[in-house]
Amino acid sequence: MQKRSFERGDKARQLIEYDASTRQEVIRTLASEDGLRLVLDIVQENFEDMNPQTRDLIFKTQVLPFLQIVTSPEVISSLVLEQAVGTIYNVLFGIDGSRAARWLNFICGVLEVDTTNEGSAMLLEASLHTFSRIADLNSTAPIQDNLHAVAQRFETVFASMSNKTGMGSRLHQSRLHLDRIHQRLETGKLFPMGTPEKKVKNESKVAFIANRETPGGRHNxxxxxxxxxxxxxxxxxxxxxxxxxxxxxxxxxxxxxxxxxxxxxxxxxxxxxxxxxxxxxxxxxxxxxxxxxxxxxxxxxxxxxxxxxxxxxxxxxxxxxxxxxxxxxxxxxxxxxxxxxxxxxxxxxxxxxxxxxxxxxxxxxxxxxxxxxxxxxxxVLPQDPVPPQNRAExxxxxxxxxxxxxxxxxxxxxxxxxxxxxxxxxxxxxxxxxxxxxxxxxxxxxxxxxxxxxxxxxxNLPFSELFVPWAFDNFDLADMAPPLYATQPGFAFDLRCIMKDDTSFYVRVDQPSNVKYVQDHSILDGAQAHALISCLKRKLGLIQGPPGTGKSYTGVALVKVLLANKYAVKTRLGPILCVTYTNHALDQLLEALLDNNVTSQIVRIGSQSKSERLEKFNLQTVAKDTARTKMEKKERWSTAERLSLCEDDFRALDLKKEVPITRLKTYIQQTYPHHHDQLFSLVQTGGFYGVKTESPQATITSWLDSAAKDSAHPRPVDQLKNINVWEMSQKERQNLYNRWCRDYRADADEKVRHIVSSHKAAKQGYDSVQDEMHLRCLAEADVIGATTAGLARRLDVFRRLPCKFMLCEEAGEVLESHILTAFLPSVEHAILIGDQQQLRPQVQNYDLSSENPRGGAQYSLDISLFERLVSSNKSPMGCGAPFSTLETQRRMHPSIARLIRETQYTKLKDDPSVSGYPEIMGMRKRLFWLDHRQREGGPDPDAMSTSHWNSHEIDMTVALVNHLIQQGEYKHGDIAVLTPYLGQLHRLRKRLDELFAIVVGGRDREDLKQAAYGDYQDKDSPMVKAALSRTLRVATVDNFQGEEAKVVVISLVRSNTQNKCGFLRTPNRINVLLSRAQHGMYIIGNSETSIHVPMWAQVVEILKQGQNIGTSLELQCPRHPDTPIAVSTPEDFPKFSPEGGCNLRNAIRIFSTTLSFAWSLALDRLVAVTIHALSDAETLVRKSAW
Known part of the structure; x- marks a missing residue:
């Protein structure tokens, strides 16, 4: 590449922006020997001796284009260019950073001359970005005092520019780069975290602080x-x-x-x-x-x-x-x-x-x-070095x-x-x-x-000042700053995409907004509109969504607004990253974006999706249609050859448990040639040496066995190097042979270790090519969907994306350590949607759970980042961040919603639509607690977990579900059976599977398998089970959050004299349990065991007020609604409600069947037989009806 390549800055930028292939060629060429000479020419130019006009010209035509090339997002984020980019930055740094310091000082001097125009702001950003990368890529940068001085000089330039009218909003990226430089150089410019002059939070309270042994030294x-x-x-x-x-x-x-x-x-x-x-x-x-x-x-x-x-x-x-x-x-x-x-x-x-x-x-x-x-x-074809007939099975x-x-x-x-x-x-x-x-x-x-x-x-974790649990009272998050990109002059969010009348409505981050207008003219209710506007105005938006209030609906509206305004700012905003805890929630979110025509430019990460609609949006599928560049093809071929060579080298070693004699012979010949000649080339017979004719194996065996046993102390092996092998004692021969074998194995082992090391390096290069393709696919998407686990597995790729937006659903269920990984370095605007009053993150070690009364609260690993953020900053880990709460639920009938409204959400409102839900077919009441005193079983002897079960509730649940299904009213997914325990789920699953086609969720399957209950696959059974169209869903409470069903049957399991509720003693889990049903909910359990938990006591009292709790459950025959049917045991169902109706209905069915049979007889036999049959049928009907 010639120097004139930089003399036209626009063309240089066009080269890297043209396409991926050209960009890769340009950077690789720039990192070559000739290209690096050009870099040195630019960096080592003697700018001090130039006149101002020449210096400005060189700066505009060479320095600025070079800065923009080496800080291009596509270049910086590229995996296949990582080594080339690192080489360029190492040249910029020099041996001790003096080259970089001199060059950056020159740039500062240019900036100090003119700090008023937009070009200066652009130059400052590019310069600081380059400085930041130099500091990141060179581990010795923090100890170079000359770079510290440059950082302080840039700080002065930045302050001067910030004071100019209208410049502040253009410098937000420069501020981030400058902070990063101070952080890497440890110049202390960043806000200090923990200084003695600050007032400690809750200083007036007396707290015991235990002395804890600090980490280090317990073991290696x-x-x-x-x-x-x-x-x-x-x-x-x-x-x-x-x-x-x-x-x-x-x-x-x-x-x-x-x-x-x-x-x-x-x-x-x-x-x-x-x-x-x-x-x-x-x-x-x-x-x-x-x-x-x-x-x-x-x-x-x-x-x-x-x-x-x-x-x-x-x-x-x-x-x-x-x-x-x-x-x-x-x-x-x-x-x-x-x-x-x-x-x-x-x-x-x-x-x-x-x-x-x-x-x-x-x-x-x-x-x-x-x-x-x-x-x-x-x-062309895979190589198979071993013929099939010679392969061992x-x-x-x-x-x-x-x-x-x-x-x-x-x-x-x-x-x-x-x-x-x-x-x-x-x-x-x-x-x-x-x-x-x-x-x-x-x-x-x-x-x-x-x-x-x-x-x-x-x-480089964004929002770190918000996440740290500040120990000081004078840090307040109430006035949350807006996202940086939204502070650009003239920018406003246009909400037209969610307005009913297709009119524009603008939200500016520095001005109050008319929430009432948005409520009246958009697709959102009042609380949803307030939450959306608040999230747009805050760089970290938090939404609490009680059950059924439309958390996902609001999330979709936010994505719609953000995408509609994606190109309204000059900053490159990149894709929206949508993160959830479960695959089920992720599928629902992405399908909702498709259903609402928000975008079809979606890429889903991971292979655990159950949605057929999302198959074509999977990253692996999308990547198949992406062509590799010329360099990527070359790199992939080159690394594949290196990988194949590793396999060839390993196979050539032909490793066996016993050292192969032929390979040992070769090793001796190479390492101990004189011993090889003595042993294999010549043989001593009667004082003469002849040519060896027997096999190497026979020679070795003969040599080891032919010497006479020598009682004298054998010579050390090292002394045998120059001794004729035939003049050694038997013990010496054996020792020498063992040394040969050990040395051969040591040499082979060293080669294996080298092969493994070489393979690891080549595999990284091979994978980088595929990751580069994935990176291009992701960068072109509007929305990227991933679970927190899926994102963590591909974090090296995700961290290279220019994502400014991140939206996380189910934020209250995600461990803080997992959700922190979703905050990519580029994120400027994050929205977390969850509910701290529903299920918390699951932990494996109960000792670390806040639910453990024996010390678990001191760790509280199951407290999510979402809960910490919205918790009062008066608590040690709370942050007191502002958040919005959704208020109108559209899931539960008001009688069901009352259970959580009066215990958890006092401001929860019911949408008018839920009052119009139909009655439950076959049931007198839509809400009822069937109370019993039958004792529980467990812990389960078949599992390592301390799981419980209750056989009475199993029988009662199966009978009730059978009754509901026989109504013929409920379709796939309409009925759900919930229980808190895997032991109960396991037994319910076995019993229900004998009668119905049931569905067990993926997370419950994994839990059952881990608890040693075996595996379960959904299956359609013949005859009646297939006809039920997979009506039933069976799940644990923990794995049903975020889901709903028209009718929910709950088995509480616990029934004991100690009044232990187990899992259901926490309000969070009770809340989830009671908020899944839409039309009807039936609880089977021992109220005496439960009422010792405060929330259960409130629930029981509410049910008593409505006469919705008792020891017998009232059924209802659809054809005879006034006929009383009360059941209290499983045996009562077939007795009083055969086939889902009542006895009267059964009698009519018998009468109809007999009548039909009688008419059939009349056609073939005497009329007298028919009259006799009719008389018998009439008598039977009367007896059955009474």
Whole structure:
């Protein structure tokens, strides 16, 4: 590239903006040897000796275009250009930062001359962006004093520009870059987090502050800095008896202040909740007398590594054999296969560990065998080096009656772990146990933990000043600042897209808005309109949505408005990132955007969608239609060749448990040639040497066995290097042979470790090409949809996106550590929608839950960021941020809504539409608590969880559901059965599945599987079950939030003399339970057990006032509504309400059937027979009616 390429700045910018392929070529060329010389020419220009006109010309035609190229968002975010961009910035930095300091000082000088025009603002932003990247990419930047001086000079320039009229709004990006520079250089310009002169919150209150041992020193994986902590526990950590350092929910007791302290707290608590349970389970396995872990585990003793393999795409994997579990040893092959498949043990993706001689622990994941065919160099067909007829049949979990087999890969393929696997594949392999953790998969927690570590290093989390639980009274969030992009001169949000009359209505962030006008003329009610406008005016919008108030509806309206105004600002806003906790909620949100014609430019992340409509919007599907650039094709081919070469090199080693003699012979020839010649080339016979003719194996055997035993002390092996092999004693020969084998294995092991390392580097490059394509697809979308877990897994890609908007639904259900990952560095405007009074995030370790009365509140891991933000700032972790609350519910009949209105939401209103809901077919009342005193069962002996069940309620629920379905009124999804316990769900599922076609949600399936209740697949049974059109949904309360049904039947389960409510003692869970039904709700439970919980006592009192609680439930025959039918036991249903009606209806049915039969007889037999039959039918009707 010639210097004149920069002499026309516009053309230089056009080159990188033209298309991805041209952009990649330009940057790669600029990072080449010739291109870097050009960069040096620009940076090292002697600007001081130039006259002002020449200097300005060079600046406009060379420096400014160069700055804009190297700070282009497409260039900075590119994965395939990452190395090239890093090279350019390293050249800018120089050896000690002096080159960058000199150049940046020159730019400051230019800016100081003129700070009044818009071009100066553009130059300042580009310069500071470049400075920020230099500081980010060079670890020694903070210690360069010359850069500190430059930062202070830029601060002065910025202050001067900010004081000019109309310039402030143009400098918001420059302010962000400057703050980032100060942060990286540690120049202290950022707002200090925790200074002694501030007034401590709640100073007047007396609080006990416990002395806690700070982190570090407990074991070899305990550090003050979370970035040094390995995600998986070390052996020393597993064996440690000292309690881990866990930060409490009081910032004054943290070992580190501010945002770093918040990230530290979230990392340590999340790791304890996930990895901590693995640690304790393994500790219990190593020390059986230790306290039992809450985590269920399965142990396969006497396991051995039987094979090592290498795949060009997945790398090193190994096969482990173990004795078949006792229950299946005597099974037939078919039964054994069915057992393994139904048990869901050792499924691909499962996390396991190998415990080796009780002193080494190795974490692995189960993987597929031969996961991807090896590519052929001609790129035509997969290469199969082993002919099919010579291939050994692969071992599986169930092929053998005595041994099972599973294929594993290392979680961490570092040097030491790879060597452990190689040592296990040897003749003297140690004994080991394979330990499985059912239901635990690494992607569920590892990405979030790694993200928290990355955020601490990068220090680029937006809104950090809002998230930190300030320990000081003088920090107030009541006046939340608007999003930066909305402060540009003349900008206003146009709400025309949601107005009924298609007229424009503008919302300006610095002016009051007429909410009443929006309520009257838009598709929103008053509270929704207020919430929408408030969220548009605040950079962090918070909406509380009680059940049925239209949280998702309001979210869709917000997305619609944001997209409609996307191009009204000069700043590039990028896609809207929509994040939810569950796949179900994400599907609903994205389908709502399609239904309301908001946009079809949607990309959904993840493969767990149940929506057929969203299949074509999946990232993998969209990426198939995206062409690779020339450079990407070249890079992918190059890295694929490197990966294939790794496989070739591994196969060439031909690793076996025993060292192959032919390979040992070659090794001896290369390393000890004189010994090789003595042993294999010549043979001593009668004092003469002849040519060796026997096989290498025979030679070695003969050599080892032919020497006489020597009682003398053998010479050390090192002294045998120059001794003739035939002149050694038998012991010396054996020692030398063992040294050869050990050296050969050490040499082969070193080659394997090198192959693994090379493969890891090549795989990163191979994946980067695919990620680059995905990045382009995502950048072109209007809306990107992802669950919090799915986003964390692809965080490296997402962090490169220029997303200014982020909307999170179900924010109250998401762990703070997970939702923090959704705040990408580019986000300027975030909206969280949730309800802190409904379900909180689920935690695995009950010791960390706020519901645990024995110390769990001090950690409160299950308190979401949403709840913290809206909580009063008088509490230690509360922030007191302003939020909006939706008020009108459109789900529940008023009689049902009253249960949560008088206990939880005093301002909740009913939409008029809910008063017109029809009565429940077959029932006298739409709301009723069927009270009983039948005792519960459990804890469940079939599961590791402490789950409970109640057989009476199971029978009663099945009978009631059967009665409801027989009305013929309710269709797919209209009826739901809810219960708080997996044990009850498991039994309900089995009973109901015998009668109906039922649906069990994905999250409940996973929970059931993890609790050892086996797997469940929805299935349509023949005959009557198929005719019911899958009417029934069965779920736990925790997995039904956000969903609804026309009729809900609830089994409370708990019924005991201790009056323990278990899960249903917290208002949050009770609230969710009572707010799922639209038309009718029936509760089956023991009120005496429940009323000791305050909220249940209120609910029971409300039900008593309406006479909606009792020991018998009144049914209603549709044809005879005045006929009284009361049932109190399961047996009463077939007795008093056969086939969903009443006895009178049954009698009529019998009469009609008999009459029809009689008429049939009349056609074939005598009339007398007919009269006799009619007489019998009449008598039967009268008897049945009475």
């Amino acid at each position: 994986n305990d550090f003050d800095d979370i970035c040094q902590i390995k995600i998986m526990p070390s052996f020393e950590e597993i064996c440690s008896l000292r309690a881990e350092y866990l930060p409490v929910n009081n910032p004054l007791q943290w070992h580190i202040d501010g945002m770093d302290g918040l990230l530290d707290r979230n990392f340590r608590l999340l790791r304890e909740d996930t990895v901590g349970q693995l640690r304790d389970a393994i500790h219990h396995e190593l020390s059986p007398h230790a306290q039992q872990s809450q985590l269920r585990k399965l142990v396969y003793p006497k396991s051995i590594v039987v094979n090592l393999e290498f795949n060009w795409l997945s790398g090193l994997y190994f096969e482990v054999d173990f004795p078949q579990p006792a229950p299946v040893k005597n099974y037939t092959p078919v039964a054994r296969e069915m057992w393994w498949q139904s048990s869901k043990r050792l499924q691909p993706g499962a996390l396991v560990c190998l415990i080796i001689q009780k002193d080494v622990v190795l974490f692995c994941t189960v993987t597929h065998r031969d996961m991807s065919p090896r590519r052929k160099k001609e790129n 692969p071992r599986t979990l169930w092929k053998s009656s005595t041994r099972g087999s599973v294929v594993l890969t290392l979680v961490d393929s570092r040097y030491t772990n790879t060597q452990v696997v190689l040592d296990l594949f040897s003749p003297k392999r140690p004994t080991m146990s394979l330990v499985e953790f059912p239901g635990v998969i690494l992607p569920a927690f590892e990405p979030a933990l790694q993200a928290l570590q990355s955020m601490k290093v990068a220090q």
